[in-house]
Amino acid sequence: MTRFAFDIHATDGRARTGEIRMERGTIRTPAFMPVGTAATVKGMKPEAVRATGADIILGNTYHLMLRPGAERVARLGGLHRFMNWSRPILTDSGGYQVMSLSDLRKITEEGVTFASHLDGSRHLLTPERSMEIQRLLDSDIVMAFDECPKVDQGRDAIARSMEMSMRWARRSRNAFDSGGEHAGRAALFGIQQGGLDEELRRASAEALAEVGFDGYAIGGLAVGEGQEAMFATLDFAPAQLPADRPRYLMGVGKPDDLVGAVERGVDMFDCVLPTRSGRNGQAFTWSGPLNLRNARHAEDLGPVDDRCHCPTCGTYSRAYLHHLIKSGEMLGAMLLTEHNLSFYQQLMQAMRAAIAEKRFAAFVLQFRSDYFARG
Amino acid sequence: MTRFAFDIHATDGRARTGEIRMERGTIRTPAFMPVGTAATVKGMKPEAVRATGADIILGNTYHLMLRPGAERVARLGGLHRFMNWSRPILTDSGGYQVMSLSDLRKITEEGVTFASHLDGSRHLLTPERSMEIQRLLDSDIVMAFDECPKVDQGRDAIARSMEMSMRWARRSRNAFDSGGEHAGRAALFGIQQGGLDEELRRASAEALAEVGFDGYAIGGLAVGEGQEAMFATLDFAPAQLPADRPRYLMGVGKPDDLVGAVERGVDMFDCVLPTRSGRNGQAFTWSGPLNLRNARHAEDLGPVDDRCHCPTCGTYSRAYLHHLIKSGEMLGAMLLTEHNLSFYQQLMQAMRAAIAEKRFAAFVLQFRSDYFARG
Numbered sequence: 001m002t003r004f005a006f007d008i009h010a011t012d013g014r015a016r017t018g019e020i021r022m023e024r025g026t027i028r029t030p031a032f033m034p035v036g037t038a039a040t041v042k043g044m045k046p047e048a049v050r051a052t053g054a055d056i057i058l059g060n061t062y063h064l065m066l067r068p069g070a071e072r073v074a075r076l077g078g079l080h081r082f083m084n085w086s087r088p089i090l091t092d093s094g095g096y097q098v099m100s101l102s103d104l105r106k107i108t109e110e111g112v113t114f115a116s117h118l119d120g121s122r123h124l125l126t127p128e129r130s131m132e133i134q135r136l137l138d139s140d141i142v143m144a145f146d147e148c149p150k151v152d153q154g155r156d157a158i159a160r161s162m163e164m165s166m167r168w169a170r171r172s173r174n175a176f177d178s179g180g181e182h183a184g185r186a187a188l189f190g191i192q193q194g195g196l197d198e199e200l201r202r203a204s205a206e207a208l209a210e211v212g213f214d215g216y217a218i219g220g221l222a223v224g225e226g227q228e229a230m231f232a233t234l235d236f237a238p239a240q241l242p243a244d245r246p247r248y249l250m251g252v253g254k255p256d257d258l259v260g261a262v263e264r265g266v267d268m269f270d271c272v273l274p275t276r277s278g279r280n281g282q283a284f285t286w287s288g289p290l291n292l293r294n295a296r297h298a299e300d301l302g303p304v305d306d307r308c309h310c311p312t313c314g315t316y317s318r319a320y321l322h323h324l325i326k327s328g329e330m331l332g333a334m335l336l337t338e339h340n341l342s343f344y345q346q347l348m349q350a351m352r353a354a355i356a357e358k359r360f361a362a363f364v365l366q367f368r369s370d371y372f373a374r375g
Numbered sequence: 376m377t378r379f380a381f382d383i384h385a386t387d388g389r390a391r392t393g394e395i396r397m398e399r400g401t402i403r404t405p406a407f408m409p410v411g412t413a414a415t416v417k418g419m420k421p422e423a424v425r426a427t428g429a430d431i432i433l434g435n436t437y438h439l440m441l442r443p444g445a446e447r448v449a450r451l452g453g454l455h456r457f458m459n460w461s462r463p464i465l466t467d468s469g470g471y472q473v474m475s476l477s478d479l480r481k482i483t484e485e486g487v488t489f490a491s492h493l494d495g496s497r498h499l500l501t502p503e504r505s506m507e508i509q510r511l512l513d514s515d516i517v518m519a520f521d522e523c524p525k526v527d528q529g530r531d532a533i534a535r536s537m538e539m540s541m542r543w544a545r546r547s548r549n550a551f552d553s554g555g556e557h558a559g560r561a562a563l564f565g566i567q568q569g570g571l572d573e574e575l576r577r578a579s580a581e582a583l584a585e586v587g588f589d590g591y592a593i594g595g596l597a598v599g600e601g602q603e604a605m606f607a608t609l610d611f612a613p614a615q616l617p618a619d620r621p622r623y624l625m626g627v628g629k630p631d632d633l634v635g636a637v638e639r640g641v642d643m644f645d646c647v648l649p650t651r652s653g654r655n656g657q658a659f660t661w662s663g664p665l666n667l668r669n670a671r672h673a674e675d676l677g678p679v680d681d682r683c684h685c686p687t688c689g690t691y692s693r694a695y696l697h698h699l700i701k702s703g704e705m706l707g708a709m710l711l712t713e714h715n716l717s718f719y720q721q722l723m724q725a726m727r728a729a730i731a732e733k734r735f736a737a738f739v740l741q742f743r744s745d746y747f748a749r750g
Contacts, residue, residue, distance in 0.1 A: 039698065043705040068673065068698045075674060076694050084690050298443065299450060315459055319451050323414065323443045330418040330705060 004187040004214045006246050012360040014238070014265040017352045020215075020246055023185050024080070024140055025087040027055040029246060030262045030351055032344045033090060033270040038063045039073075039083040042275050043330070043337045046085045052310070052338065053345030056088040056140075058270045061133050062097030065123070066116050070136035078138030090141035090270070093130045093172070093191075096148045096219075096251070107147065109164065127168045131175035135182045143217065144172035146191045151225045159200055162193040165219075166207035173211050187214035189248060192241065195220055196233050205240035215246040218266070222251040231260050238265035255284055255347055259367055262351050263360070274340035279333040281325035284343045288371050292336065297322040310342035379562040379589045381621050385731045389613070389640040392730040395590075395621055398560050399455070399515055400462040402430040404621060405637045405726055407719045408465060408645040413438045414448075414458040417650050418705070418712045421460045427685070427713065428720030431463040431516075433645045436508050437472030440498070441491050445511035453513030465516035465645070468505045468547070468566075471523045471594075471626070482522065484539065502546035510557045518592065519547035521566045526600045533570040540568045540594075541582040548586050562589035564623060567616065570595055571608050580615035590621040593641070597626040606635050613640035630659055630722055634742055637726050638735070649715035654708040656700035659718045663746050667711065672697040685717035 001023045008018040020027040034041045034049055037060045041049045049057060059079055064070060076082050079089055095112070098105060102114035111126030130145035146165040149158055169190050176188045190213035194200030208216060218237050221230050230252070238247045248268035249261050258269055274284060283290045285305035292304070303313040304321065312321075312335040324332030354363035376398045383393040395402040409416045409424055412435045416424045424432060434454055439445060451457050454464055470487070473480060477489035486501030505520035521540040524533055544565045551563045565588035569575030583591060593612050596605050605627075613622050623643035624636050633644055649659065656667045660680035665672075667679075678688040679696065687696075687710040699707030729738035 038702045038704060039695070040704050040706040043709070045706070045709070067702060068694075072674060076676060076692070082692075082695055082698075084695075299447065301451060317451070317457075319443075320414070320457055320459075323457075327413045327442060329413060329415050330708065331415045331420070333705065334418070334420070334709070 010356045012355045012358045015262050015355045015360045017355040029267040031268045032348045033058045035272045043334045052342040059091045061094035065133050070133040074136040088140040091134045091139035093143040093145040095146045127171035128175040135179045141187045144169045144190050151223050158195040162204050165193045189215040191217040191219040193220045198236050201237045202240050216241040217248040234264040274344050278337035278340040292321045292325045310339045312339040387730045387733050387735040390637050390730045390735045392727045404642040406643045407723045408433045410647045418709045427717040434466045436469035440508050445508040449511040463515040466509045466514035468518040468520040470521045502543045503550040506550035510554045516562045519544045519565045526598050537568040537579050564590040566592040566594040568595045573611050576612045577615050591616040592623040609639040649719050653712035653715040661745050667696045667700045685714045687714040
């Protein structure tokens with residue numbers, strides 16, 4: 001069995017397409033990973049998630065350590081069995097959510113002490129504990145524990161934070177490697193930090209490469225800096241990372257973010273946007289986003305997107321979805337989540353095909369023309 | 376094509392099993408109809424509802440007339456196309472929900488004036504308008520418009536209400552019959568009233584039989600009188616109705632209610648209990664109801680019910696369902712709704728088989744022994 005292999009099948013400009021092979025399955029890249037925060041992709045059965053074309057999903061260490069608890073998941077046979085998803089799962093390290101969700105955080109060189117947003121209970125998350133939790137969950141792709149600083153801090157603060165994250169990356173590597181049998185079948189990714197600064201990003205990339213990881217994430221983006229600043233950073237950040245390893249842009253993004261990031265050499269993504277937006281009545285389409293709450297859909301017998309192959313578009317009218325969303329019916333959230341996840345996978349598949357056929361630039365032009373054309 | 380035919384294949388004591396044949400499909404009796412209030416069985420795709428074994432679902436006139444509106448549903452091609460359910464749909468008359476949900480009701484011989492619980496808008500519901508709405512929805516089984524009085528009113532009030540409902544039943548019949556092409560393929564059921572009083576029930580049954588309906592509902596029960604009083608009423612009420620027509624006990628009930636009512640000659644049921652309870656974390660099983668919120672399920676790898684054939688029981692542990700319900704995850708509501716609807720259909724199927732094989736009394740004894748045995 002292959003623990004972790006990444007093969008690039010084709011490149012077109014900076015864009016790449018290929019596959020990651022792991023024991024639990026193959027991940028076609030560029031890949032979009034649906035977010036399954038609390039051991040469920042909200043509103044979807046796992047077989048339906050797979051049917052959208054997802055090769056891998058993401059689980060959140062922060063949420064799972066608090067409920068149901070990592071030791072409990074381990075006693076129940078691991079996250080895959082618990083939630084009935086047999087393919088690869090990537091778990092984040094908890095670092096980002098501790099900063100965005102918990103109360104009373106205290107950061108030291110040792111790690112982060114925080115209070116649970118659920119019950120106020122105190123917890124300490126360190127690189128070593130994060131690795132232990134991800135091992136207890138039986139994660140396939142483990143993320144190093146890092147600090148994700150706010151983008152509007154000064155350069156010195158961003159630099160100090162990045163340097164600590166690089167020390168935590170080393171500690172994550174050591175803890176992961178001492179994880180016994182799990183280390184023999186899981187992969188470990190490092191996370192580049194350094195804000196929007198090219199030199200800090202380079203220093204971070206060099207520190208990570210010296211430790212050595214199976215893949216490299218670009219962290220600290222999509223935190224409010226805007227698409228222009230994100231793309232400007234992606235003009236240099238991916239190329240600083242080892243070319244033969246997957247590059248994972250964390251927490252991104254809108255369809256046009258994904259296209260622009262693939263254009264700049266990114267291979268993997270995750271984001272709550274398709275699931276969260278679906279629950280709120282927003283659908284993504286080849287013609288741009290669509291708010292199904294809008295009264296103009298009330299008697300529209302057409303599908304959400306007439307180019308989409310998902311079950312929602314093949315079966316239900318905009319009029320019906322409008323009714324469900326206006327009525328607060330669960331089925332509206334379910335059907336739009338399924339559509340959005342399916343649309344995201346169709347977008348990734350279209351990008352993979354365009355790169356393989358060396359027509360990615362033309363694809364991007366056409367995508368933007370269609371996506372931003374709606375009046 | 377058969378507009379409406381009811382064939383009793385076997386009887387055992389007062390229990391009967393058979394089938395209703397209609398243009399849109401056959402309904403095996405005794406039948407349980409899942410409730411699809413607002414053009415959706417909450418949390419279920421229609422194909423999953425069908426997969427539980429449901430031959431027919433129920434839609435609510437009151438909800439649909441207010442949102443999205445009966446004329447709108449008609450413009451969109453009718454309720455079946457709107458919600459993607461091609462088999463029979465029974466619609467209630469709106470009478471019960473007007474009394475239980477709306478504000479500012481005023482009842483006259485003409486009908487009921489009320490204010491919408493959604494936006495306060497004023498509406499008049501009469502036998503004629505109820506028939507028109509159910510025709511616009513393209514209902515397969517139309518219910519006569521009636522008043523459902525509170526069970527704790529005095530005999531005189533119950534009698535006066537029943538007598539008005541019988542006049543409304545006549546008006547419903549006349550309005551239904553003038554519905555043109557729809558009357559040629561839909562069925563109309565009358566609704567017996569009269570509270571818990573045998574003589575009033577008899578008078579109501581005679582008035583309905585004189586008008587003539589395709590089937591007869593027993594209304595005005597399951598409104599707080601308790602199982603003992605309901606069963607006492609069912610000891611005489613079904614036999615007062617024409618034996619060759621289906622008998623439908625509206626709004627019932629718990630699994631043991633269904634068994635006791637089938638034992639007393641009832642053929643059809645509807646109830647929100649399996650769907651509503653599922654959303655709240657309660658599962659029905661052959662061993663009685665089970666609250667998945669209970670901490671004792673937190674590490675239980677067993678299924679909700681090891682005798683159940685539903686996808687939830689075949690795939691997920693009590694521990695996972697406990698986690699989903701505790702976390703407020705949609706998937707918990709979805710999986711328990713699917714289990715409960717499937718369990719109800721398995722219960723109906725078991726009753727149909729037991730009646731057909733003339734072993735219904737033994738089935739009932741075993742059911743009660745199992746269902747009430749849990750400590």
